[in-house]
Amino acid sequence: MPDTQTNANGERVLADLNALRAIGAYKTGVHKPTFSEPHRQSLDWLVQKLPDAGLSATIDGIGNVLGTSTKAGPKLLAGSHLESQNYAGWLDGPLGVIYALEAARVLNADPSVKGAVEVAAWCDEEGHFGSFLGSRSYVGQVTEAEIDAARDRTGGRAMRDALAEMGLSGRARVAVEPGRHVGYLEAHIEQGDTLESSHLAVGVVTSIVGIWQYRINFSGEQNHAGTTRMAVRKDAGLALAKFCVAIDERFPDTCGPRTVWTTGRITLEPGAPSIIPGGAEMLFQIRDDNPAVIARLEELLRTMADEASAKGPCTVSVEKIRTGAPAMMNAGFQDAIEAASKAVAGGRSIRMPSGAGHDAQMLATVMPAGMLFVPSIGGISHHWTENTADVDIVTGAQVFVDACRRILSA
Amino acid sequence: MPDTQTNANGERVLADLNALRAIGAYKTGVHKPTFSEPHRQSLDWLVQKLPDAGLSATIDGIGNVLGTSTKAGPKLLAGSHLESQNYAGWLDGPLGVIYALEAARVLNADPSVKGAVEVAAWCDEEGHFGSFLGSRSYVGQVTEAEIDAARDRTGGRAMRDALAEMGLSGRARVAVEPGRHVGYLEAHIEQGDTLESSHLAVGVVTSIVGIWQYRINFSGEQNHAGTTRMAVRKDAGLALAKFCVAIDERFPDTCGPRTVWTTGRITLEPGAPSIIPGGAEMLFQIRDDNPAVIARLEELLRTMADEASAKGPCTVSVEKIRTGAPAMMNAGFQDAIEAASKAVAGGRSIRMPSGAGHDAQMLATVMPAGMLFVPSIGGISHHWTENTADVDIVTGAQVFVDACRRILSA
Incomplete structure (x- = not known):
């Protein structure tokens, strides 16, 4: 596969990430708890953007945003989440959503690419109301009773009330459609210092611990x-x-x-x-x-x-x-990310497990899944000073888009 | 001094202690927080009893009960407190009050005894609203502003409201009258296991740490x-x-x-x-x-x-x-307690510091002070299982009354 094909637009990726940072800004980070007003605005922002990637957007009954494609061929699901921990960083979540959006924009419009990238923003990965509620709901592990009982760990608001205030009461929850996707790919900041201390650009995640x-x-x-x-x-x-x-x-x-x-x-x-x-x-x-x-x-x-x-x-x-069983990342997806890193990032990647939990571990229970890490400055996360150098954000986007192309063409 | 003089009435002491235990009983202990209804009833109970010892009773503006004598001669102040920790033992406090009452009953009516024992029940030694509020008030260390600010550490009730509910609003607080007393004597359970493990009956307190x-x-x-x-x-x-x-x-x-x-x-x-x-x-x-x-x-x-x-x-x-300076107990009072122990308890006493705080440390700042300990079963205190064998309670009372007689005749 030639490396000269259309690839990620770094400026567009940075502009989108900064647009999301401006919604619920706190110092250089964001305060965007699940079902807060800035979270709602961020979901709406994404819904507005998805048609640019040839995707039909919906927000389902648990607050997941899903962008689906009618393009022929294989579908790769990609995404992450949009809410943040309280008074936390701007990249934990949005980075993976914007990479997925960018991949969809680049690849779905490209007639030479067989199939499409579909985009997901999973609700409440950060656990304000529960544990991975959005991605767990999608893979069929969340009951109505769990939602009935869920409350915001900070303010105590009932999840049912929050869903009503979001205008989501009574909406169906979208569940995985077996056979629809060849797999799921998620990008995230590393939240550790392995990549930074080794001067690497990309972590190829082998497993989620x-x-x-x-x-x-x-x-x-x-x-x-x-x-x-x-x-x-x-x-x-x-x-x-x-x-x-x-x-x-x-x-x-x-x-x-x-x-x-x-x-x-x-x-x-x-x-x-x-x-x-x-x-x-x-x-x-x-x-x-x-x-x-x-x-x-x-x-x-x-x-x-x-x-x-x-x-x-x-x-x-x-x-x-x-007891948390580790989630193994798909070997072919790891190879695709590593090959993309060689093609567009000088091969500055390393295979590593993820010490943190991610929505990918839920998706891995129903389809092949992979993850890509970009460096975190100082390894800091869950704090408003969390950051990644712009050059690393752009390189990561290019590797991600290239890896999606490789997976779709596999 | 002969050992055959009128001494403590052990049955009367046990009956009085059990009468106080019945007010606010909790399992085998009591739940009698400061300014609770059982605490109020206990203060009233004492006010009713003091005339039997030839004492005029008052409750002052901070809830201290004071029994004063008009008998000629030296006055020895004796007492402890009547409230308890939450869900705690029956002897921590009442033992010292009843010993003082018994000493007053025995000695004040005895024409051969020069002077009298006066009785005090200091309010809130257990610190529900503050630190040693009653005895600190008596020695002049509590301001009105401190009372204004004080709140129940369990329920948050303002001390002013509690005083009003007790009918004590606007009452004067009684302060130490310099020169009136030859000193202060207090009995207490040890709250440790030194006496029990050494098979001793009496601790002669040398200092309060x-x-x-x-x-x-x-x-x-x-x-x-x-x-x-x-x-x-x-x-x-x-x-x-x-x-x-x-x-x-x-x-x-x-x-x-x-x-x-x-x-x-x-x-x-x-x-x-x-x-x-x-x-x-x-x-x-x-x-x-x-x-x-x-x-x-x-x-x-x-x-x-x-x-x-x-x-x-x-x-x-x-x-x-x-920073808490230790309070040294008066050497003459220590000798009097030790002599009393030799006279009526076979000398089964030991000199020891008190590891716990007591009202005596406040009184020691304005007059000579002494303390006598009786054994605690298993060293347990601040728990409803706190207890002392009846025989040790009676022996302690006899030593206490005899020590008071010795101090008054010194």
Whole structure:
């Protein structure tokens, strides 16, 4: 395939991304929670743009925007999401939607390209109301009861009320049409520093890691912080601290090369300055794309808990509260992205897993899926300073469009 | 002094304590927050009882009950408090009030005893609305502005509203009358296990420890728990855990024989399972009756923080938020309690500091003060299972009455 064919228009891509940034702007980022006014305006903006790519646009009953084509030939679904975390960055989500829009604009109008790119903006990937609600709905995993119960985690607004205010009450939800698509392709900022620190332009995602989450409980004895001698205390908070340090010491010998683990929340009971904590809890998360690694680490965790309980004075229990199977990216799609990188980005790409979750992991349950990463400056994400150099945004768009062309012609 | 004089009536003491337990009973303890209905009834109960001891009773404008005598001779002030922590024990407070009442009943009617015991029930020792409000008011340390601002820490009710509902609005607060009292004596359950584990009946309190409190802050870098490699993380929560463990390892070499220290509260920012904490905070408390020991430990704490900051990747800062000078108990009062223990309890006493705060530390700022402890079963306090064996309650009462007699005749 020659490299001289029509490709992404970098200026148009940057202009579109900046147009979306202007809706709900916050400092250099955006504040665009799901079903907020800026989110609604962003969906409408996309609906207005899709016809330029030869696509018919609809917003479905859960807030997914879908652009469909009547062009003959294979269809490749591409997209990401338009809402943001609270007071967060401008590229997390919109980058993938605009790349998909650009690919559709370039390829759908090109009679030499067999088939078309269809565009999706999945609603609430950021989880204001639930977990991947839009893409999960599309793959058939969201019930009406789940929507009935969903509330905004920040303000508590019921999802049904939010849908009504968006004018979406009673609309059907669009579900995957088996056989319609050859697969799904999504671009995203890396949200880490692997590409930047290696001076690379493109990450070819091999898998989206699974997330395993544990609630680790420490049970001691609540007592008076003034009258209880150190020697007889059963301080659940101290037991927790020792356990955190032990994880830090022992996990590196057992983990895989890319495993990450995080204690994100700690609670002491009752949490008063003059009371020795009788109970303590930590939320602990492990991510890896290899379930065998997770299994080893979980066994280590349980062994450590048993050892700590046997040693005393507190008892430790480990409860698994979330199991997330990793999503493998399609091998052919990885090859297409790598070939596109060689063709238009000097081959400055690397294969890597995604440590963060993305809509692609939901789509991967029903069709071949692939992901492309562009560098994140300083690896920063979920913060208004999140950014990517313009040159990297443009290069990424060119690789993405070229990869779509290769997949459609495969 | 002969040991055969009229002494405490153990059955009467137990009956009175059980009468107070029946007001606001919760399981085997009580739920009697300051200015609750059971608290009001308990104050009224005491007001009804004080004339039996030859005392005139008043409730002052902050809810202190004071029983005053017109008997000639020296006056010894004695008492404790009647409210409880939420859902807590039956003896923390009432024991000292009933011992004082019993001492007044026995000694004020005895013409051979020169002078009288006067009784006080200090309001809100348990700190529902403030810190030692009743006894601090009596020693002149509470302003009207502090009362204006005070609110119930559980329900948020304004103290002014609570005082109005108690019928105490506009009443004068009674202040210490310089020269009136030879001193103040208070009995209390130990709230620790020193007496029980040594099979002793009486603790002769040497001092009430000071409480120093610190806010220790850890500053790292908030980041995505999936995309940030372990090697580049600046996890403030992990830094906090390591600091807790380091305190546990290093404090024992520097502390005094009775120092206690406690991390009562830990907060991670932002405290979400998928975000590496960028900030963390612990509330840390040290108690000792020797300020030199505290000074050494505070220096160690600051050294450890500097070392941790220098080592990285997080910075640690230590902020002192409370300095509490220890209150020394009067040497003559200690001797009187010890002599009483020899006379009526077979000398089964030990001198010990109080690790908990008590109204006696406020009274000690304006007059000689002493405290007597009785054993706590299992060292439990601030819990409804708090208890003391009846035989220990009765022995304690006898020692208390005898100690009062000795102080009045000194």
